[in-house]
Amino acid sequence: MSTTATNSTSSSSTVSQSEYNALVLASLIPLHAVLVGLTWILHDYVVTLEDEIRYIWPQKFNFSKFMFIWIRYYRLVLHSCSSMLFRFTSLLAPTLLRQIFVLRWILSSVWLVQGPFGVLKLSCNFGSMQSMDVPNGQALLTYPWSPLLILFKVAAFNFILFCGSIAGFLWILIFNHSRRAAVIASVIHLDLPGCPSVHSGIEWAQWVPATIFEGILFAFALAKTLESSISSLRRKKRLSLFELLLRDNILYFFGITAILVFNNVNLVLHTNLALTKTSLKLMVVTVTHIPWFSYGPFHAAVGVMTTRMLISLRKATIEKSVVDMASAESETVEMMNTGAQKSIPRLRSLADSDTIVFGGDSGGTL
Secondary structure (H helix, E strand, C coil): CHHHHHHHHHHHCCCCHHHHHHHHHHHHHHHHHHHHHHHHHHHHHHHHHHHHHHHHCCCCCCHHHHHHHHHHHHHHHHHHHHHHHHHCHHHCCHHHHHHHHHHHHHHHHHHHHHHHHHHHHHHHHHHHHHHHCCCCHHHHHHCCCHHHHHHHHHHHHHHHHHHHHHHHHHHHHHHHHHHHHHHCCCCCCCCCCCCCCCCCCCHHHCCHHHHHHHHHHHHHHHHHHHHHHHHHHHHCCCCCHHHHHHHHHHHHHHHHHHHHHHHHHHHHHHCCCEECCCCEECCCCCCCCCCCCCCHHHHHHHHHHHHHHHHHHHHHHHHHHHHHHHHHHHHHHHHHHHHHHHHHHHHHHHHHCCCCECCHHHCCEC
């Protein structure tokens, strides 16, 4: 009773009671959404733990293994800390609370750009190298350089796009962060559960660079997949590792692109407020009936799809190695059997003629 009265009194000078109730409701939704994301991550972790132990742990420690561990366990720690932090926001000072939420937002946002998209870029380059069957060592001296130059141009173009998306993302992030304190200054003192669900400025453009970059990657992967699929159908050839990688990338690119587009549309609709000296006009949710639920589900979806793609790639690589070894052994056995079958009639003819051969063609006979 006293808490409600205090809240009403403290908020009367800045927002009305209806606006305060809307702020409380808008702040409660992300608290439940982050729990949904944490549940999804834990479920995926339990389901894929066996594959991780079988295909990832025996691998030598390298950059790809480090990125897998980072993406998989950092998002788990991030969602766990977010869930606990949202439950104890009322015990923290407003200034400290503001800095904690801004720091968490920056770390999670930078991870989303550098982590999965960096892994995707490495995966695409790996798939291109696999499809070209580029030799190593002395064989490079006699290898035609045209495919290598094409690969270098593609990698350089993708790297420029990647750096441009990061630069645009960080600029918008810093711009929004420098004005975040002023945006939530009128509501930070209110007894709201969690972080105030208030957006303004150019926050709607936060994910536009990543969406453009992802759209270009998706178009490239789609074109390459169509080309390789048509070629395989004509030759009646089984899917190779490169084609399998492209297929997984298609699913991954489509999923990430869909999430980014949904995130952009949702954020544009919710960055629909105007701050005045006396009142705060909240966003209108009646357009789509979709409230702002924070980036929690987005973090979970990106992490789940990235780790599953990496596990699938590693599994396909191991299975391809096993198939290649088995085919090589079968070819060796077949060659040995063929050679033995050819040598048996010769030995029989030599035995029938009572002739012993010394030193091949240069030797004598008895």
